[in-house]
Structures are given as C-alpha cells and as structure tokens.
Amino acid sequence: MVSKTEETQLNRLENQVDNGGGGAWEYLCLVRKLKVRRSEKVLKHGLSILNDIKKRSSLGPDEWTLYEQVAIAAMDCQCLDVAKDCIRLLRKSFPESKRVGRLEAMLLEAKGAWAEAEKAYSSFLEENPLDQVIHKRRVAMAKAQGNISGAIEWLNKYLEIFMADHDAWRELAEIYVSLQMYKQAAFCYEELILSQPTVPLHHLAYADVLYTLGGLENLQTAKKYYASVIDLTGGKNIRALFGINLCTSAIGQLAKGRNKEDKESSELQSLAATALEKDYKQRAPDKLSLLTTALKSLKVSS
Amino acid sequence: MAADLVLDTAIRDWVLIPLSVVMVLIGVLRYFVSKLMRSNQVPDAKIIKEGQLIIRARNLRAAANFIPPKSFRARRFYFSNEENGLLIVPKGQAQNAQAQMFSDPNMAMDMMKKNLSMIIPQTLTFAWVNFFFSGFVAAKIPFPLTQRFRSMLQNGIDLSTVDVSYVSSRSWYFLNLFGLRGLFSLILGEENAMDDTQRMMQMSGFGFDPSKVAPAATLQENEAKTVEVIKTEEKTPEEPVAAAPAAVPESEAATTEEPKETTPVEAEAEAEAPAASEAEAPVPAEVETKEVAEEPKAAEAEAEEPAATETEKTEAEEPKEVTAAEPVAAVAEETKEETTESAETPAAPPAEEEKPEETTTDVPVEKTEE
Numbered sequence: 040m041v042s043k044t045e046e047t048q049l050n051r052l053e054n055q056v057d058n059g060g061g062g063a064w065e066y067l068c069l070v071r072k073l074k075v076r077r078s079e080k081v082l083k084h085g086l087s088i089l090n091d092i093k094k095r096s097s098l099g100p101d102e103w104t105l106y107e108q109v110a111i112a113a114m115d116c117q118c119l120d121v122a123k124d125c126i127r128l129l130r131k132s133f134p135e136s137k138r139v140g141r142l143e144a145m146l147l148e149a150k151g152a153w154a155e156a157e158k159a160y161s162s163f164l165e166e167n168p169l170d171q172v173i174h175k176r177r178v179a180m181a182k183a184q185g186n187i188s189g190a191i192e193w194l195n196k197y198l199e200i201f202m203a204d205h206d207a208w209r210e211l212a213e214i215y216v217s218l219q220m221y222k223q224a225a226f227c228y229e230e231l232i233l234s235q236p237t238v239p240l241h242h243l244a245y246a247d248v249l250y251t252l253g254g255l256e257n258l259q260t261a262k263k264y265y266a267s268v269i270d271l272t273g274g275k276n277i278r279a280l281f282g283i284n285l286c287t288s289a290i291g292q293l294a295k296g297r298n299k300e301d302k303e304s305s306e307l308q309s310l311a312a313t314a315l316e317k318d319y320k321q322r323a324p325d326k327l328s329l330l331t332t333a334l335k336s337l338k339v340s341s
Numbered sequence: 342m343a344a345d346l347v348l349d350t351a352i353r354d355w356v357l358i359p360l361s362v363v364m365v366l367i368g369v370l371r372y373f374v375s376k377l378m379r380s381n382q383v384p385d386a387k388i389i390k391e392g393q394l395i396i397r398a399r400n401l402r403a404a405a406n407f408i409p410p411k412s413f414r415a416r417r418f419y420f421s422n423e424e425n426g427l428l429i430v431p432k433g434q435a436q437n438a439q440a441q442m443f444s445d446p447n448m449a450m451d452m453m454k455k456n457l458s459m460i461i462p463q464t465l466t467f468a469w470v471n472f473f474f475s476g477f478v479a480a481k482i483p484f485p486l487t488q489r490f491r492s493m494l495q496n497g498i499d500l501s502t503v504d505v506s507y508v509s510s511r512s513w514y515f516l517n518l519f520g521l522r523g524l525f526s527l528i529l530g531e532e533n534a535m536d537d538t539q540r541m542m543q544m545s546g547f548g549f550d551p552s553k554v555a556p557a558a559t560l561q562e563n564e565a566k567t568v569e570v571i572k573t574e575e576k577t578p579e580e581p582v583a584a585a586p587a588a589v590p591e592s593e594a595a596t597t598e599e600p601k602e603t604t605p606v607e608a609e610a611e612a613e614a615p616a617a618s619e620a621e622a623p624v625p626a627e628v629e630t631k632e633v634a635e636e637p638k639a640a641e642a643e644a645e646e647p648a649a650t651e652t653e654k655t656e657a658e659e660p661k662e663v664t665a666a667e668p669v670a671a672v673a674e675e676t677k678e679e680t681t682e683s684a685e686t687p688a689a690p691p692a693e694e695e696k697p698e699e700t701t702t703d704v705p706v707e708k709t710e711e
Contacts, residue, residue, distance in 0.1 A: 203396035
C-alpha cells in the first residue's frame with residue numbers, strides 16, 4: 040500500500056525529473072521501493088542514466104539493479120530490444136544467476152512464447168518451490184493467454200501456501216467476479232476485509248457482490264456493508280450512497296408486507312438520497328434532474 | 342599520585358592504536374567469514390505455510406466482527422475443527438523447541454558455525470592481548486571517574502592506588518569489543534553490524550536464536566490461537582446485525598438493541614439454576630437471529646447474560662459493545678471446549694484471564710441441571 044505522503048513525494052520527484060530537474064536516480068529508487076508501476080517513466084529516465092557512461096559508473100554496484108529495473112519496465116512497454124540488451128549485459132556479468140534467468144523467462148513471456156516461458160518457470164519452481172514472484176508470473180501468464188480457469192488454479196495453489204497474501208486474494212476475487220462466480224468472489228472479499236478491515240474499497244466490493252447475488256439476506260447484509268463504507272469514507276462514496284438506495288428498494292420489493300424495520304430503512308434511504316442530491320448539486324448541477332428521476336423511480340418501485 | 346603517571350607516547354603508537362585497528366579489522370574479517378559460511382537457507386514450505394496460517398488466523402480473530410457471522414463460523418470451523426482443522430495439532434505431536442532443534446542437524450550445525458565464527462577469533466584476540474599487552478596502563482581518559490569504574494577500566498591491574506581515569510590495555514580491548522558496534526554499522530551497513538553483546542547474550546542461553554525458535558514456538562502457539570478463535574465466536578452470534586460492519590451507523594441495529602439490554606441485566610439477579618436451563622437456548626436462537634428478528638435476540642441475550650458470573654456484570658451493563666475485544670459471556674455449549682483447552686494454554690492474553698474461573702463456575706451449574 041502506498042501511503043499518501045509517499046505518493047506525493049513520488050509525484051513531486053516525477054515532476055522534477057520530467058522537467059529536467061535531476062534526481063532521476065532517486066526517483067527510480069523510490070519507484071522500486073514503493074513497487075509502483077510507472078514503466079514508461081522508468082524506461083525513459085533509466086535509459087537516460089544507463090546511456091550516460093559517467094552517470095552509470097557513478098552508481099557502482101547499483102548499476103545492475105537499474106539494469107534489472109529498466110529491463111522489466113521495457114518489457115512492460117514492449118520495448119523488447121531494450122529489455123534484451125539489458126538482460127544480455129546482466130547475463131554477461133552474472134552468468135549463473137537465477138535472477139537473470141527469471142528475467143530471461145519474463146522476456147520469453149513478453150514475446151508471447153508461452154510454452155517456453157512456462158517451461159522455464161516450472162523448472163525454476165522445481166528448484167525453489169517457494170518463489171512467490173514466479174508463482175505470480177505464472178498466474179499472470181495464464182491470464183494473459185486467456186486461460187482464466189488456469190489462472191484460478193494457479194492462484195489457488197499459490198494461496199494454499201501464501202494464504203496471507205491479500206493482493207493475491209484480491210486478484211482471485213476480481214477473476215471470480217469477471218466469471219460471475221459471485222459466491223467464491225464473496226469469500227475472497229471476506230478474506231480481504233479480514234486482512235484489511237479499514238479499507239473501504241473491500242467493503243464496497245463485497246457489498247456489490249452481495250447485492251448482485253440477491254436474496255433478502257444478502258441484500259440486507261449488502262446494505263450494512265454499504266453503510267460501513269459510508270462510515271469509513273465519511274460519506275464521500277457516491278457508489279455506496281447509490282448502493283444504499285438500490286438495496287433499500289430491492290429489500291422493499293422482496294419483503295413487501297412483512298418487513299418490520301421498514302421505517303428505519305427508509306430513513307437511511309432518505310438520508311442517503313439527500314446526501315446524493317447535495318453532492319450532485321455541488322459538483323454536477325446539470326445532472327441533478329437525472330438523479331432525481333432515478334431516485335424517484337427507486338422510491339416508486341419500493 | 343594520579344598526576345604522577347606519565348604515559349609513554351610509544352604506548353599510544355604501539356598499543357592503543359594498533360589494538361583498535363586490529364579489533365576493527367577482525368570485526369570486518371569476521372563479517373566476511375560468517376557471510377561465506379552462512380549456508381543459504383532454503384525456507385521450509387511447512388514453516389512458511391504455518392506462518393501464513395497464523396497470520397490469517399490472527400486476522401480472523403482481530404477482524405471477526407467485520408464479516409457476517411455465517412462466514413465467520415465457516416472459517417472458524419475450517420481452522421479449528423477437531424478432525425482436520427488447520428490449527429489443530431494432534432496431542433503429542435507438538436514438539437518443543439529443544440527437541441526440534443536436536444532433530445534437525447542442520448540447525449545445530451548453523452548454530453555451531455555461528456558460534457565458532459564468534460568464539461574463535463574472540464578467544465584468539467583475547468589471548469593475544471593478554472599475552473602482549475597485559476598489566477599496564479594504556480590510556481587516560483580526560484575526566485575523573487568514581488571507584489566503581491575501576492573494574493571496568495582497569496581490568497588486569499590490581500593496584501587500588503592508581504587513579505580510575507587510567508585505562509588498562511585489557512580494558513581497552515573490552516571497550517573496543519563492545520564499543521565498536523556503531524563503527525561496524527557504518528562500515529558494513531546498518532543491519533550487518535556484528536552485535537557482540539547480543540551474541541554474548543545468545544551464547545549464555547546455549548545459543549538460542551529467537552528467530553530460529555519462532556517457527557517451532559508457533560506450533561505451541563497454535564493451540565492458544567485455537568482457543569482464542571473459539572472464544573471469539575461468542576462475540577458474533579450475539580449480535581449478527583451490528584457484528585457485520587462494526588460501524589453500521591445509528592439507524593441500523595444499535596437503536597433497536599439498546600433498550601432491550603436493561604432487562605437481562607436485571608434478570609441476572611435471579612437464581613442461576615433457571616438461567617442455566619435457558620442457556621441451552623442459544624443454539625436455535627443463533628440460527629434465527631440471522632433474520633434480524635428482535636424476539637430471538639432478546640431471548641438469546643437473556644439466556645447468555647445470566648450465565649455469566651458476577652464479575653461480568655459491569656461489562657454487561659455497558660450498551661452492547663460486543664464488538665469490543667472483551668469476551669462478554671460464555672456460550673454454554675462452548676464452555677466444555679474451553680475447559681479442556683484453556684487449561685493447557687498459559688499464554689492467553691490478560692483479557693481472558695477470567696476464563697478459567699468463569700468456566701469452573703459454569704460447569705457445576707450445567708451438571709446440576711443434567
């Protein structure tokens with residue numbers, strides 16, 4: 040997770056570097072440390088350092104780290120020639136390295152030589168079955184090939200060992216949602232909520248999944264999660280406000296006649312609706328009419 | 342007397358400075374030697390998995406209130422069911438740290454290497470210092486000190502008349518040995534510094550490396566965790582509505598709940614026997630509460646609160662903050678599990694210290710009822 044201060048620092052540095060203010064190496068270091076994906080910038084500024092012999096030699100042994108970083112960024116940008124050159128140089132100075140081998144496998148993957156890359160990865164995994172990066176590469180590869188069920192399989196295998204890796208859970212959840220396997224996705228989102236209970240996005244996604252699943256119980260739970268998103272974001276989340284409205288009307292439809300908590304739920308709905316109206320008035324007054332009609336249709340149907 | 346001693350400058354040139362230089366060089370050398378000798382450890386899949394499992398279980402325990410009770414129960418079962426729960430370690434299989442250490446020759450080997458790389462140069466340098474430089478004053482510190490520092494600064498000189506601010510050569514060696522850490526962290530990088538004092542500490546405990554013991558210790562911890570997970574269960578079923586998002590705003594469950602609370606608390610004053618009979622109720626009540634019906638909830642609350650001991654009264658009087666970490670009341674069906682398990686877990690957090698008492702008071706009640 041990139042914190043706000045780090046992000047502002049990163050943006051400031053990026054701005055500085057873009058405008059020729061120097062500090063490219065610091066920027067690259069920060070990008071590496073925060074593990075953010077800004078491949079184009081990394082490629083541009085990294086190459087400018089690498090092509091300058093004086094700057095490059097002043098880095099000392101960090102030069103090779105930079106080569107690796109630039110190689111990966113180049114692969115991300117499909118500048119395969121650059122990546123090839125970087126990897127060739129790395130291979131020259133580290134003939135035995137597995138890390139370089141990994142890069143070579145990634146190059147194969149970037150070229151689209153799936154079978155060869157797969158072979159390389161599996162041989163790495165045989166040597167060291169606990170290499171997280173390679174496990175993840177495999178998932179990514181399966182996904183890139185369009186082999187979604189394969190990706191799920193790999194991810195499940197990976198999560199069996201590294202079950203506290205919430206990023207993997209999130210990936211799995213998103214894959215499940217894309218396949219409309221909402222029950223499984225709900226499980227993954229629960230796992231995410233468990234590991235990061237204060238991140239409203241997980242609550243929101245979970246609520247969405249529950250709402251999509253439907254059924255009275257799920258809808259009620261979804262409403263609670265939308266409510267918790269509102270609570271966690273301080274009422275700033277439009278999607279959650281809409282979610283409350285949708286949930287309430289859906290619950291009203293389902294539980295017509297036998298709902299005891301009708302009063303309080305409609306209160307929540309009207310609160311959410313007013314919050315929405317206020318927000319629209321402030322930011323997009325010309326769309327206010329759309330909102331009011333939408334809300335009205337929800338109210339009418341309930 | 343003190344001012345009389347004049348130190349030869351040759352002592353500075355041939356003892357003080359060489360000694361420090363040698364100590365630094367040896368420290369650097371040792372760092373590289375130990376780096377060479379360090380077998381690159383292949384982490385065990387089982388240990389990693391265990392670690393990850395513990396993290397996940399801890400997350401579950403900490404954030405149980407954020408997921409619906411049904412999901413929580415499913416997970417609890419997955420982690421801690423008796424047959425094949427991930428957190429269950431069959432009795433007798435949980436090795437203690439010592440046994441595991443001896444069963445794994447690699448571990449002992451590693452430790453040996455580590456200790457050897459430290460003991461050998463240290464004994465050698467000490468012998469060297471002792472042989473060549475023992476028994477004379479090597480330096481003087483520019484400020485006076487109290488008598489207590491004599492043993493620290495004048496090791497190897499048995500004269501009580503020498504002023505304490507003089508430093509003997511052997512003491513200079515020790516000062517270097519322990520005082521060069523800052524310098525090493527400068528030369529070798531922050532975390533690479535050889536921390537002699539720390540190592541010394543480890544040695545005295547037969548080379549117990551806390552990082553090594555950790556995975557084994559988690560095995561034992563597992564049981565404690567299981568119990569804790571079981572205990573957390575009692576939080577969720579009581580309040581399925583507020584349980585889910587702990588932060589459900591005012592209009593949701595909280596308002597409907599609070600007025601109900603006063604009655605069960607008063608009911609506590611009643612005799613415990615009828616309460617115990619009610620205590621069986623939660624099982625059906627638990628299922629029903631999902632419907633957010635108010636009636637079963639009240640019944641459940643009534644059933645549970647009286648079952649608690651007097652110590653809990655104060656807690657129960659608070660508006661139902663079940664989401665807080667404190668265990669409020671033991672669900673009757675759980676108490677049996679707890680009595681068996683909580684006996685073997687000394688490492689329970691302080692909040693749960695009351696548990697044993699509670700269960701002992703509860704169990705007799707159950708028996709009379711049976």
